[in-house]
Amino acid sequence: MAKLLIILFLLVSVATWSQSKIDSLERKVDSETIDSSKVTILLALADEYRYDNPVRAEKYAIEALKSASAIHEKKYEVSSLNTLANILSDRASNDSAILYYQKALSITERIEFREGKSEALIGLGNTHSRKGNLNKSEQYLKQNIDFAKEIEDFEGIASSYNNLGNIFNERGEYKRAMKAYTEAAKLNTQIGNEKNAGINMANIGLIHQKLGNSDDAIAYYTKSDSLFKKFDFLPGRAFVLKGMGNVFRNQGKPEAALEQYQKALGSYGKLGGIREMSQVYQNIGNIYSDKKQSALAVKNYHRSLVLANKISDSITIAMASQSLGQEFLYLEKLDSSEFYSGKAVEIAQGIGADLTEMDGYKTLSEVSYAKADHKTAYDLRLSFEALRDSLYNLEKRDLAEEIEAKYQNEQKNKEIALLASEKELQALQLEKRKNERNAIVVFALLVLVLAVLLYNQSRIKQRSNRELQKLNELKSNFFANISHEFRTPLTLIQGPIAHLEQNPDEKLDMDDIKMIRRNSNKVLGLVNQMLDLSQIDEGKLRLKCTEGDVFKCLRTAAASFNSHAAQRNMDYRIDVPDQILWASFDRDKLEKVVYNTLSNAFKFSDDDEMVGFRATYADGELLIQVSDSGFGINKNELPFVFDRFYQVDGSSTRDREGSGIGLSLSKDLVELMDGTITVSSETGKGTYFTVQIPLEKIKMPKTRMDIDTSETSDNRVRPRPYELPKTDLRNLPKLMIIEDNEDMLQHIKKQLLHNYRIIEAEDGAKGLKMASTDMPDLIITDLMMPKMDGMELCKRLKTNLETSHIPVIMITARAGEHNKIEGLQTGADAYLTKPFSAKELSARVANLIDQRQRLWQHYTDSQRTVSPEKMVTSSLDKKFLDQVLELLEKNHSDPSFGVSQMQRELAMSKTQLNRKLKALTQESPRDILRNFRLKRAAQLLGQKADTVTQIAYQVGFNNLSYFAKCFKERYGVSPSTY
Known part of the structure; x- marks a missing residue:
């Protein structure tokens, strides 16, 4: 408690002393005549009020400038101009500040006033930076570094390096920024300027924060804040609050970050720091954007933009505009997003703010993609990636850390030298710490050894699990493949035997016997290999x-x-x-x-x-x-x-x-x-x-009478498959068999040849192509085939309007329930596992074709109306027939509406339309249109809705005799009799 009272007393004493100093200066200025002493007092008062009361500070600076001009003292005039420009720059009156700095610089070059020239160059660099003219700012600051080195103005050099760091930071050049801040910190430490060294350390903390090094950032912010407290430097403390808010945001602590930002807003509000307040509102908007509270994010980004526009701060205007563009993209307000991000890119290009330009390109690319302007989206994405690659690379981080480590080593060497003189006084404490450290090291080693053992045990267990899992996968694949190897020959063996059982009076022909022998030898070989x-x-x-x-x-x-x-x-x-x-x-x-x-x-x-x-x-x-x-x-x-x-x-x-x-x-x-x-x-x-x-060659026995050295060869010729004439003219349903195993293909063909026309394909890709051209009534396909498997084939058939109506039977050696479900989900109408019964296959084929024919009969029934949901099982076919019927309903009364109009409305060629409707209804497009009109006429005649003549015109017939002829052909009676 006593310590707290002492600190409070000291703070009150300092404040009282500061106020008494200001009062003393104000009393003196009133009593002084217009001379160099009065100018000095006025400038001192301007410096005292610069941060606490900038309006009053400006008043004293203007009065100092008038007094210096009155006594024709150019050095005092330069000092007054620089002081006034500093105050105006703090208040964001950048254009006026630049005007005064330029005037001061012009006078210093005539009178060779070195200190005034350095201050003017630094001021011009800072003010151009605040306006967003980064390239011009860099030019003035580098000019001052060269000039300050000539006159050995170390404080001016340090200030220039710090401000150069700010420029590089704005551009996203973190390597150069860290180097500049470090140089400034070294110089300020050497000359004993702790306040400016604190500013440099706060900026180093900012770079660490941007690089994601949260612990290092907090350490530097804390160290700089302790120096700012020492000097009661409110701008520095406000900067630390803003930086700590950024660190907490990066650590995923939004509430803590908001608390720091609100404190920083209060501090900058007292200082009149419009630019800094704009930046803080930008950061608050980022917090709400992270929390997906877009309304609050947009509100704070707008506040930031309004303040930035007020002071013409191009950098903050660009950043706030890009943030609004990104947030409007989240809200799917694409035009607003495009406007703000475009504005951000335009400003960023002008001032060299590469990071903001890069973010703007990314947002504009996403907006163009959302608007389906893929060409523009692609070009903008290329611009974004080009900037990103130039800004974010490993070299920047590594070099920044190397520079900072070098600075840390220099600082530690100084600290070691300082501690050496106090070594004797701290010997006991060091010994105690050494013992504590040894105990901690021993404990840490034990924990580390235990952790290594646990980690190794866990890694060995994970590796064993991976190996077991891999072995299980190999075994599963093996059994799946070997079952496929067994099922195909077993199917080919069982097929002829089942046929012989069902037809005991028949005999197997030699081709079937040889096929059984080949496949039984194949099964035997597989069994022997496994044994x-x-x-x-x-x-x-x-x-x-x-x-x-x-x-x-x-x-x-x-x-x-x-x-x-x-x-x-x-x-x-x-x-x-x-x-x-x-x-x-x-x-x-x-x-x-x-x-x-x-x-x-x-x-x-x-x-x-x-x-x-x-x-x-x-x-x-x-x-x-x-x-x-x-x-x-x-x-x-x-x-x-x-x-x-x-x-x-x-x-x-x-x-x-x-x-x-x-x-x-x-x-x-x-x-x-x-x-x-x-x-x-x-x-x-x-x-x-x-x-x-x-192999050891041995002598051939003499008792051997005959050594047959003639070569033997297997001259067996594979059985000739069933061969059809090149053109099968039978009026039978057409089947397509897609199978890469020749024996299996011939076996299936033999079962179905007498009742169907057969076409063949050896793989899925060829089968898909043939299905679109030959249009079979049903497809039988194997699951595992080269180039395209049965699953993919079925999926493509059922999602293609030309082939979606064709029934598909899938045959496979995979007997698992999930395989069957997967096959049926792709649209297969039936799923058979090997070995299968030839009788079952024939029944499945007959049922599916018969089902299709009953649907056709249902459609052609003159007493029924067309019902697509009863006509087809494929949703794609139903959708197509719905379109056809809707088209007929809409246009059947128009006599000029015909097949060509149907083709155009359905976006199909004549061949495609004819083939599809023939497959679904066994009627041509012309017949469907005519029968639709006749059915509609029959309905109207049955309701006695009008005269025969009027009804004929209503349904699209403009020739009464032709209408009567068509009607009688379909219904067996004339329209009037009906």
Whole structure:
């Protein structure tokens, strides 16, 4: 309490002394005659009243100027001009201030009054900055730095650096601003000007605040505020309040920020700081904008703009205008937003305020985009990004921190030197602090060790979870793919068997028997591969070596692909020495390696491309090379091709099916034989597999009577598919089958061939194109196909007006309920899972086509009116028929309305309109229009609404005999009889 009273006493004493000083000066000025002493007293009074009562300060400055002019003292005249200009600049009378500064500068150059010249240059720089003429302001301040260095005016140099920092800050050049503020702080500290050093530190705090370094900003603001309190410097304290408000806003503390801003408004109100009040209102508007309270934000931005316009402060006008433009964009008032942001960009370009210009471009771009002016939006966005890239880069932050760190080091060196002299007095305290620090360090180390252990444990757990999740995903993909591999051959096996069960008197033809054999061998191969993998995992798979001719085995295995290569017109080259390589080896495992590598080469090569197989033996090592000129493998995927379950293309549109275990099994088998397998590939040029197996050549037994070195080849020719004549002229419904598996396509076609016309497509993209041109009555599609899968195909068919009416049956090996729901949600009319019953497929096809025909019959029933919701199941088709009926209802009474007018109104070509209406109603556009008019005439005749002649004209017939003829053809009686 005693300390508080002492402080209060000192404050009262200082205030009393200050007031007594002013009273003493005022008494002296009244008693002084007009001479240099009176001018000095008047200037002192102007300085005393400058911040507390600027109007009175201006009065004393003008009186000083008149007195100096009367006694013809040019130095005093310059001082009076500079003082008056300073007061006018504080009161935002910028143009008048510049006029007085220029006059003072002109006199100083004639009389070589150095101090007055420096003050005038600084004043011109500051005032031009307040007006927004940043480039001109920078020019005057740099001129003063050079001049002040010549005359060793360190205070003038420091002031110029501080004001240059303000200019760079306004432009968003934070690197240069930090450097300038730091130079000013160093100089003011050296010359002992603590008040100005406090201003510099407050500005450094401002830069840290803009860079997002909240803790550093608060530290500098606090340090500068302690100096401002010492000198009772109200402008500085108000600046700190505004800066702290900005920091609290950045920290997400809006209420604390508003409290600081309100205090700053009060302080600036006392000082008459219109420019600063405008800035504070801008900041308050930002708070309400953050809180999405747009009405309050706009209100405060308008206050800021009004004050800025009052003092012609271009920088604040630009900022307030941009803030209003952004806020009006949030309120979707696009014209207002465009007006204010455009104004902001125009002003910012003139004064070099790059940050405001950048924000203006961004807002204008968003406004143009909202107005659908995409070209202008794109150009404005480019301007925004160009400015952003030049302003915000890592170099600015790093260099700013480096400069500030350098300054901090210099300050710390001075503090260390000062503390050295007091070292003995503080020895006990330092020892105590050292012990406390050691205890804290030990505790911190223990906490750190514990945190590291917990973090490592958590990271190991997360990594294990990720690996388990990845393994689960691989397994899920594997089982999904392997089920697809099983379901397709099982469907092809079950189909002929089910047909034989339903028709026991019939026999299976040879094509069906061969198809069953091929697909049963495929299932057996898959099962064997899975068993081999299981045995490898358990370590139970062993080599079963027998003596034999290795080259003959390789020739036989490679030749089994001859017919496949011939069917695809591929250049298949086998290069195996025509010799005997007698050795002990596991024939089965070697053949599996050859089959899997060659299968992979054929699988990922297009027709007409090249596949090569080469085998050599040298230095006790068998070398097998398999190459192709196919798609190739991406460099990023090469390390994973031998991983189990991995597939280079795992999408549902992959061109070749597979389970992802063939190459993995090959690698395991090669390693079981103590060999290696490697792969190299280049995208678009092909893939090259190399297998190296150590093999010891042994002497061939003499007891062997016959060694058959002739090559065997698999000359089996794949069954010829069902072939239709090039043009099927039967009057039957047309079906399209989209299936990439040839056996499956032929199986489905065989079930439906007798009752329908069939067209084929091998992938989704080709099927979509054919559907638009051939217009089938129904589409049967597989789910997993190359280029476009069944889901995407169905989605595109159902969202295209030309094809939306076509029923779609989707066939897939994915049997999950969510897969079925996903398929039906895309618009599929039926969903069958493999293996499926041929009888069920036939029933589904017949039901869907019959349903479409009943709808047509419903439409053509002369006693019914057209009802689109009963005609179609697709919302797109219903919408189209609604448009047609609305058009007919509106125009049927116009005799000149015909098919060409229908085409124009519906925005469709003649072919498109005819095809669509034929598909939906089995009537041409001309027939639909005529029948609509006849139905409407029948309704009116039934109601006896008018005479036959008048009704004929009402429904659009201008030829009575033609009307009577058409009516009788449709209803069997004449209009009058009806």
